[in-house]
Amino acid sequence: MLYPSARLAVAPMMDWTDRWCRLFHRALTRRTLLYTEMVTAPAVIHGDRRKLLGFFPAEHPVALQLGGSDPAELAEAARIGAAFGYDEINLNVGCPSDRVQSGRFGACLMQEPALVAACVAAMKDAVDVPVTVKCRLGVDDQDPETALDALADAVLAAGADALWVHARKAWLKGLSPKENRDIPPLDYDRVVRLKARLPDVFVGINGGILDLDTAEALIARGLDGVMIGRAAYHDPAILAAADRRLYGEPGADADLLAAVDAMRAPIAEHLANGGRLGHVTRHMLGLFQGRPGARAWRRILTEGAVRPGAGLEVLDEALAALTRETERTRRPSAA
Structure with a gap:
């Protein structure tokens, strides 16, 4: 119930x-x-x-x-x-x-x-x-x-x-x-x-x-x-x-990258049926709010989703930018 x-x-x-x-x-x-x-x-x-x-x-x-x-x-x-x-x-x-x-x-x-x-x-x-x-x-x-x-x-x-x-x-x-x-x-x-x-x-x-x-x-x-x-x-x-x-569920909290990955198959099916990438990705823009790379994530998804024929490569591009920025912020600064 x-x-x-x-x-x-x-x-x-x-x-x-x-x-x-x-x-x-x-x-x-x-x-x-x-x-x-x-x-x-x-x-x-x-x-x-x-x-x-x-x-x-x-x-x-x-x-x-x-x-x-x-x-x-x-x-x-x-x-x-x-x-x-x-x-x-x-x-x-x-x-x-x-x-x-x-x-x-x-x-x-x-x-x-x-x-x-x-x-x-x-x-x-x-x-x-x-x-x-x-x-x-x-x-x-x-x-x-x-x-x-x-x-x-x-x-x-x-x-x-x-x-x-x-x-x-x-x-x-x-x-x-x-x-x-x-x-x-x-x-x-x-x-x-x-x-x-x-x-x-x-x-x-x-x-x-x-x-x-x-x-x-x-x-x-x-x-x-x-x-x-x-x-x-x-x-x-x-x-x-x-x-x-x-x-009160045991275990770790949901992984944000895994949540993105879970959307791949539904997005691919939606695109194959004539849908547009932005129908889905507009709801994902705020996922990394306050984290390194969040701005690049939002920008790439927003701009890329409106391109003719936009597909999962836009999601890959946004994830790559997010990863680069995350790794950059983790590097120790030069002495």
Whole structure:
């Protein structure tokens, strides 16, 4: 069962956590729960399902995040997602974008806990895998003390298996989606209080978590899981220690070069099927963040991936530059 064992997750991030990103992250951590980008229920029902929902078997455990507010549509989309093999179906009640608001889903649903509960109940009736909710503390002028409790109590009564809480309010009026990721202040204490009130419920936290030290500290405060977003994307090497530190797995941390090597065969297959190198390597740019040769690694992958016919030789070139710089910094300086 995913819950209550999902101690670390990589957040769903639009335009970022596609199947290639998730496969790469899986090369760094076997246990961390991975999320898709948000997909709307109508898109799942009417769109190209293989393109929207396809994933690699190696990605497990992997969760599908849905957006929507129509219980029947969400139930059908959840049923389709479960049939594809996803380990969890998650309902987005946290995204503050204008497009999401106009479609009556995402963070604006914090104002309609009864509707969210109806959606969860319909999804639970449709699938056997866990159905979870990712929400905010509240929106606009809502009081986070009452808004979060109201949403949590409603969806749990409807059968939700877990709550992931982005520990900020969302301001639907006056802030852009980008600003909503940073400007509203974080309030980890509010999520800790929610967990204390709901000791038998899985409560995970998201928002502004930059490293595993912070993740461990939040779990030590009683939270069940921690979800890392942009930090895991820009510096994916932090995931290399996740299995050992968050899950107690024995053995060494994941080797970064081995993670690169694990991507070779999938990249080769993607290229053979007409795909482009940059579809994959754009998610790998930050792997050596802060290490000798990181700048050369990023430059070569960025510039090389757009060349016509770019293939694995670009990856080899970037690795060679990384190795040269690493060896240069290790040489003792001349007396």
